[in-house]
Amino acid sequence: MTRRELLIGAGAGALSVLLVSCTPEPKPTPTSTRTPTPLPTTMVPPPAASMRSAWATDPFSRGAVSYTRIGVQSATRETLAEPVEGRVYFAGEATDADNPGTMRGAIHSGASAAMRLRATVEAGERIAVIGAGLAGAAVAADLADLDIEVTVLEARDRVGGRLHSQLDDDWPLPVQLGGWLIGADDDTDLGETVDLTTALWRSPEGAIEPTGNAPLETAIAAAQALPADVALAEALVETGADPEEPGLAALLAYLATSSGADADQLSAWFPPALPQSAFRGAVGDLGAFIEELLGDAQLTLSSPVSRIAYDDSGVSLRLGTGESTSFDRVVVTVPLGVLQRDGIEFAPPLPFPHRGAVNALGMGHIETIWLRYDEPFWDTEATIWHAVGGDHAVRTWINLLPVTGENLLVGIVGGDDAVEFAELKEQDALLSALRSLEAFVPSDATG
Ligand SMILES: Cc1cc2nc3c(=O)[nH]c(=O)nc-3n(C[C@H](O)[C@H](O)[C@H](O)COP(=O)(O)OP(=O)(O)OC[C@H]3O[C@@H](n4cnc5c(N)ncnc54)[C@H](O)[C@@H]3O)c2cc1C
Structure with missing residues (x-):
């Protein structure tokens, strides 16, 4: 049984069931295509099948990886990783100054955010992690031993984010x-x-x-x-x-x-x-690898977060369904491209250094x-x-x-x-x- 089936079928909490059933399916991205039709205008024989990605138009990534534009300091990424008022934390490949744009950087950024949280959280707190990619899964894995409740909210109907192993009977290996x-x-x-x-x-x-x-x-x-x-x-x-x-x-x-x-x-x-x-x-199937990292964290799929309101007392997240739910703190791991396109509204707006960092970095x-x-x-x-x-x-x-x-x-x-x-x-x-x-x-x- 997959994690998703487990959540829907076994009822892993009222919140999960409610969100999965109420949220419309996001566009299935990246789009996969198969094209066995012969192409006569090249000396290269047509393949039996093909499949390609479409990250540029994916509403939950808006590009593939962050890069450092001309005139921008790599320390800009550290600015982006700074917690805001001890309530809103950031992780994801774009926040890692040492290995940006990589899987390694994403994992490291999640570990760094978890370390910051460890210094602050108290027993019994409820922490939301937005995004079930590598960074979000790394946060969940690194907080697993604490006496807190971790809920991972993912916009897509699958885990992995910019890791996507497409499993298909027509293909001998997962298509990465x-x-x-x-x-x-x-x-x-x-x-x-x-x-x-x-x-x-x-x-x-x-x-x-x-x-x-x-x-x-x-x-x-x-x-x-x-x-x-x-x-x-x-x-x-x-x-x-x-x-x-x-x-x-x-x-x-x-x-x-x-x-x-x-x-x-x-x-x-x-x-x-x-x-x-x-x-x-x-x-192999990198989705299975992410699920293993997520461990016992509560996961809700098909749940895009559209607004994050925060103050001294905690955070309130508005979901695509229009519903709101409260947590003590939130870790935002969505791609830079999503932050640049105002994919999530922050209330109050993020401090200028954070907004400056979001706009200064490039999404490649x-x-x-x-x-x-x-x-x-x-x-x-x-x-x-x-x-x-x-x-x-x-x-x-x-x-x-x-x-x-x-x-x-x-x-x-x-x-x-x-x-x-x-x-x-x-x-x-x-x-x-x-x-x-x-x-x-x-x-x-x-x-
Ligand atoms: C085509 C391609 C090839 C690559 N090749 C390599 C490679 O060979 N080696 C390498 O090291 N790196 C590679 N990378 C980069 C690597 O995949 C990323 O750095 C890494 O996966 C990013 O992980 P992340 O957790 O930071 O972000 P993501 O994996 O993007 O995770 C963020 C999650 O947030 C979710 N999300 C977005 N918006 C919302 C919202 N509003 N509400 C809730 N959830 C939301 C997304 O669906 C996603 O699951 C490649 C990337 C691409 C696209």
């Missing part, structure tokens, strides 16, 4: 539509993982030598000596690099698949983590497309592919065949290309993805 990759030496426990360690950089003319991170490191070091912050793209140009050069352009596209932003949007003073050459990829974009083949058309054992040259939207691919035995390719696109890719109609998005794979069709297959 959100975060699933961690650094090779990252000790975050995401259940079963596979090693993705071999890269292939390929242009239409064949394999090429990777550019490597050296131009980025040189540009960042030079920019960090300047009196004012500049864009990473500007820093590259100033140090003699050409962001349009195909090898560097492919590297920057790769960077955008993790930062969510393009080089002309990113701060050179506080750049994102630079591209890595090796990863581990989670191949990442989308993914999974392709399943009956037979592989490729013959390389490399697991991380980079399409060099051309103006393809999807330039980064993960080949899961060597490490799982399944004919699966995963395309990842970030930055403005991700926004455009998300806007494409299903057939156009698939065609665009397939065209970017042309360099990986063996030459004997293309004649």
Whole structure:
């Protein structure tokens, strides 16, 4: 029995039952699409099935990951994490200054918020956590041993937030539509993982030598000596690099698949983590991992919070149903994109430093497309592919065949290309993805 069935079926408290039954289903996002229709206009064979994400239009994320804009201090994230009047706490990847935009940062932010709460809460208190993503689950896990009542309110009809393992009988593995990759030496426990360690950089003319991170490191070091912050793209140009050069352009596209932003949007003073050459990829159901973290916390799904009123005596939350419910304190873990779009009203409004931080940080974009083949058309054992040259939207691919035995390719696109890719109609998005794979069709297959 799943956690949700347990709540509805066994009645885990009047509040849960009431909310689940009264709240209209939110739009099912991200939208998954399957497209077995043949596409004749590319030399890459059509897949047996495809599925893609739509985080850009998701009302409960409004983008993929936060990034640090030009001129913004990384300490801005610490400002956002400051509790307000000891009643409203914040967590989520955007509040973590060390590993923003990552699963690691989300978990760490939840642990930090829980630590702050521990210093304040008294036995018997009722704490609300808004959002059942990694940060919210980490808060619940870290408060589990206290004599308090923790209620997690989640807008979607599932847990996980920007982790989304889509389970489907047509697919041999959970399709990871959100975060699933961690650094090779990252000790975050995401259940079963596979090693993705071999890269292939390929242009239409064949394999090429990777550019490597050296131009980025040189540009960042030079920019960090300047009196004012500049864009990473500007820093590259100033140090003699050409962001349009195909090898560097492919590297920057790769960077955008993790930062969510393009080089002309990113701060050179506080750049994102630079591209890595090796990863581990989670191949299990990350929803189950989140449920385990949530433990015995009371969870109510399909319950978007629309307003948070707070004062000396506690907090009152208004839900999508129009109903209000009271708690002693609240931890807000909703994505930065939701805060930026006024997805939740605060009464009184948040202090200026918090509002300033929300508006100063950027919300970037990442989308993914999974392709399943009956037979592989490729013959390389490399697991991380980079399409060099051309103006393809999807330039980064993960080949899961060597490490799982399944004919699966995963395309990842970030930055403005991700926004455009998300806007494409299903057939156009698939065609665009397939065209970017042309360099990986063996030459004997293309004649
Ligand atoms: C396509 C994609 C690929 C990524 N790839 C990687 C990767 O490979 N490696 C990596 O480390 N990171 C990756 N990330 C980032 C990583 O997924 C996130 O940093 C992390 O999952 C964020 O967790 P969180 O708890 O901060 O936020 P979320 O997971 O977004 O959780 C917030 C929760 O709040 C809920 N919510 C929103 N509004 C309301 C409301 N009004 N009321 C109630 N609930 C609400 C949301 O539904 C959500 O469940 C990726 C993200 C995306 C989108």
